[in-house]
Every structure is written in C-alpha cells, then in structure tokens.
Amino acid sequence: MINNNNIEIHKAIKEAINKMDNKVFINICAYNLSSIDWKNLIEFFNHTYKINFKEYITYKTNNFIEYDKLLDFWNNKTDNGYMAIIKLNNISINCYFNSMENLELDILYNEILKNNNLELILNFISTISTIINKPVYMEEENYNIENKLVEFYKNKILLIGNNK
Numbered sequence: 001m002i003n004n005n006n007i008e009i010h011k012a013i014k015e016a017i018n019k020m021d022n023k024v025f026i027n028i029c030a031y032n033l034s035s036i037d038w039k040n041l042i043e044f045f046n047h048t049y050k051i052n053f054k055e056y057i058t059y060k061t062n063n064f065i066e067y068d069k070l071l072d073f074w075n076n077k078t079d080n081g082y083m084a085i086i087k088l089n090n091i092s093i094n095c096y097f098n099s100m101e102n103l104e105l106d107i108l109y110n111e112i113l114k115n116n117n118l119e120l121i122l123n124f125i126s127t128i129s130t131i132i133n134k135p136v137y138m139e140e141e142n143y144n145i146e147n148k149l150v151e152f153y154k155n156k157i158l159l160i161g162n163n164k
Contacts, residue, residue, distance in 0.1 A: 006119070009122075009157055010118055010119070010122075012159055013118065013122070013138075013149075013150055013157075013159070014113065014118065016149045016150060016159060017109070017112060017113065017149065020109070020140045020149070021140070022109075022140055022141050023109045023110075024108070024109055024141065025106040025107065025108060025109060025141040026106065026107050026108075026109055026112055026138060026139070026140065026141065026149075027104065027105065027106050027137075027138070027139040027140070027141050028093075028103070028105040028106070028107065028125055028128075028136060028137070028138055028139075029102060029103060029104055029105070029136070029137050029139055030102070030103040030128065030129070030132060030134050030135065030136045030137070031101065031102055031103075031134070032101060032134065033100060033101055033102065033103055033132060033134070034100075035071070035100060037131075037132040037134070038067065038070065038100060039067060040131050040132065041103070041128065041131055041132060042065045042067050042070075044127070044128075044131055045065055045084070045086055045095075046064045046065055049086045049087055049088060050063070050086075050087040051063055051064050051065055051084055051085070051086060051087075052084060052085040052087075053065045053066060053082065053083075053084045054082065054083055054084065054085075055069075055080045055081070055082055056080060056081035056082065056083070057079060057080045057081070058080060065084050065095075066082075069082060070082060070097050070100075073097065074097075074099065074100040081097070081098075082097045083095060083096050083097060084097075086105075088120055088121070088124055089117075089120060091107065091111050091117055091120065091121065092107075092108075092111070093105050093106070093107050093124070094106050094107075103128070103132075103136070106141065107121065122152075122157070125138065125152045126152050126154060126155055126157075128152075129152045129153055129154050130154045130155075133154075134153075135151050135152065135153045136151075136152045136153075137149075137150065137151055137152070137160075138150040138152070148160045
C-alpha cells in the first residue's frame with residue numbers, strides 16, 4: 001500500500017503504466033457488481049458528468065444512462081447492447097454494459113498521462129470504489145489475460161503492477 005504523498009503515488013502509477021505492452025487503452029474494471037451497485041453508479045454518472053448513452057442496434061443516443069434499458073439487456077429481454085461515453089472534463093471514458101456483474105471502462109492510454117489528467121482519473125476511480133464499496137482496478141488491456149496494475153479501494157491505492 002502506498003501511503004506517501006500524491007507525487008510519489010503518481011510517479012509509481014505512471015511507471016506501472018509506462019511498462020505496459022499495450023499502449024492503446026487502459027481498462028478500469030470492478031467485479032461482482034449487483035443491480036444496486038449499478039443503480040448507484042448510474043445515478044452518480046448521470047448527475048455528475050456529461051453522458052452520451054448509445055444503443056448498438058438502433059444507434060439511438062441519449063444524454064443520460066437508461067438503467068431500465070440496461071436491466072432489460074442484462075435479463076435477455078432485448079438484443080440491444082449499450083455503451084456510454086462519460087466526459088471527465090476533456091477526457092472521454094468509455095463504459096461498456098456487457099454484463100451486470102462487471103464494470104468495464106476504458107480510457108485512451110495517452111489521455112492518462114496528459115497534463116493533470118492522472119489526478120482526475122485517480123479521483124474518478126476512487127469515487128467509483130466508494131460508491132460500490134468494492135475494489136476497482138486499473139488494468140492493461142490484454143484480451144483475456146488478467147493484468148491488473150493498480151487496485152483502488154475507496155481512498156487506498158495498492159500497486160499490483162507487472163514487474164516487466
């Protein structure tokens with residue numbers, strides 16, 4: 001667990017990110033979510049950020065995430081898939097609603113290291129962890145290979161990293 005100041009935390013996280021092989025996207029994931037977790041998260045996203053919620057089949061968009069439509073999808077009542085783009089200041093965070101059990105977000109690798117974006121993203125992740133009361137992971141996108149870099153649990157950060 002890193003308990004020193006933010007500068008050391010940011011430096012260590014940047015080092016872990018720079019060691020990644022796949023420098024396109026960084027995933028932000030949480031596991032074993034419930035419908036209550038999703039309801040709380042969606043309420044937070046809708047009230048805090050600019051949202052572009054999209055249906056895959058119809059291409060309809062909305063400026064808020066529609067929880068009822070996601071429930072229908074997760075309960076196999078519709079074939080429409082959904083995703084949202086969450087605007088964290090000038091950073092676009094993609095949110096995929098593939099299953100109720102998993103939170104799947106991704107951010108372009110280059111966005112994380114720009115200006116003060118890391119601080120914003122770390123606060124975003126920590127807030128998500130607090131809302132769902134579960135660990136949230138920053139992971140290298142590695143297609144079916146688990147590669148967790150950092151674990152966030154509320155306001156605590158644990159570097160997991162891959163010691164490449």
